[in-house]
Amino acid sequence: MTSKVSKVTFGDFHYWLPKVLTAIAIIAVSSFISCSSGNGKNQNQLLIEVPIVELKPMSITVPKTYVCDIQAVQFVEVRAKVEGFVNRIYVDEGQFVKKDQTLFQLSSNEFNEMVNSANAKLRQAQAEAKAASLEVERLKILVDKNIISPSELELARSKRAVAESAIAEAEAMLKNAKIGLSYTTVKAPFDGFVDRIPFKTGSLVTAGDLLTNITDISEIFAYYKVTENEYLQYMRTRLENEGVLDQEVSLILSNGEVYEHKGKLETMEADFERGTGSIAFRVRFPNPDQLLKHGATGKVQMEEELKDIFLIPQKSTFEIQDYTYVYILDKDNKVKVRSFKPLQRFGLFYVSDSFEQGDRIVYEGIQQVKDGIQIAPELKPEKDVYDTLVKS
Missing domain, CATH: 2.40.30.170 (Efflux pump adaptor protein, beta barrel domain)
Structure with missing residues (x-):
């Protein structure tokens, strides 16, 4: 099978060539204009509008x-000072008591006997001292009449001094016995409330055992x-x-x-x-x-x-490990990543002193930007930024 080949004469080629060249030129110009328009459009699209906030120092009061x-204000452990049985408990747990009010009574028979014994020794010492004084007076008369020698008078005076010292010793013993007896009656040291009472009536307590606590609240x-x-x-x-x-x-x-x-x-x-x-x-x-x-x-x-600090909205920040970051704008509206250390949180803001007046940061939409790009900043009114702060 034979194919037919179309023949183009020189005249036909001469006729179509100018028209083809013209069409190619038109297409080239159109493509150039279209590309130029497309590049300009893309450049405008890169400058995205992003809300920003301009930082100003302020003073706030934070809790x-x-x-x-x-x-x-007063808390005292009431402890037993002597050994004995708990004969009586005059108060109950949680009761309010006055100063010097009796709380406990411990057995006191032994201490009563000690007081009686000390009283007897005191009376004996007093009697001996009185007899020694009379002896001194008697010998003094005899010495004045030169009946006896003065040495005997001095000896009598020494015996009187010993008898007087015995009185002082007996008085001290009596005082100690009375103090021991007083320890069997346990009183409140000040106005307050009675705490738990671990020992009950009939219990044997020793010196130092905790009877209760008294608290002044x-x-x-x-x-x-x-x-x-x-x-x-x-x-x-x-x-x-x-x-x-x-x-x-x-x-x-x-x-x-x-x-x-x-x-x-x-x-x-x-x-x-x-x-x-x-x-x-x-x-x-x-x-x-x-x-x-x-x-x-x-x-x-x-x-x-807090004076001269900056409030950074938490929505304007992001964290990587232990560091907090914001996007800050330079004079050419280019975004730069910057880290800062918050002093503390205050509502929906971070408190910081790491900025300067006039610094501009990306307020919201931080997911749309990245380090180094240029943006079209849209300044957010201050009242809108700190509206939540005013409401709180």
Whole structure:
């Protein structure tokens, strides 16, 4: 089978060549214009609009809380001073008692006998001393009449001195016997509440055994520990205020309620605790309703004023391992990654002092940007950025 081949004459080629060249030129120009328009469009698309915030220094008051131990203003262990049986218990556990009110009565027969014996020895010593004094007076008359020698008078006076010293010894024995007898009656050392009573009536107690505890909770102490840096900051502020720092302290109870009475920071320990490097502060709280008990727990809360700090929205940050980062803009609106160390959290913000006034950071949409790209910044109004702060 033979194929037919079309023949093109020179005249036909001469006729079509100009038209083909013209079409090629038009296509080339159109392609150039199209490419130019496309590049410009892509460049505009790279400059994405991203909300930013311009940082300004500000002063805020932030709450600071510390775990604390609550202790009674007075807490005393009532212990037996002598051995004996518990004859009677006059109070009950949890009862409020007054100072010098009788709590326990221990057996006292042995101490009564010691008192009686000491009284007898005292009377004997007094009688002997009286007889010695009479003997001195008698011998003095005889010496004055030169009937006996003065040496006998001196001997009598020495015997009188021995008898008088025996009186002093007997009085001391009687005093000690009475003190021992008084120890059998156990009294409250101050106004307070009776704790648990481990020994019951008839129990044998020895010297040193714990009978109960007495707690005075008309006021309470709250002890909390701070770091050395916080201690130095407190002392610096105190010195700036000429040693006076009348700051009210709140107490948050274990159930989350805020105690209705405010406390006053009074004093601190003398030394830092080894190992932890912390030091304890003491706050005194009134306790008119006896709501707080010795040994309870809670948190003390106080307000701290931070000056010239920057609030960084948490939505503007991201973390890699232990570091916190933001995207910051340079003068050409190029994004740079920058790390910073937050001082603490405050609501939905990080508190930091690592920035300068006028620094611009990406406010939101940080997933859309990366280090080194140029963006079209959209400045976010300050009231919108810190709106949550105002509401809180």
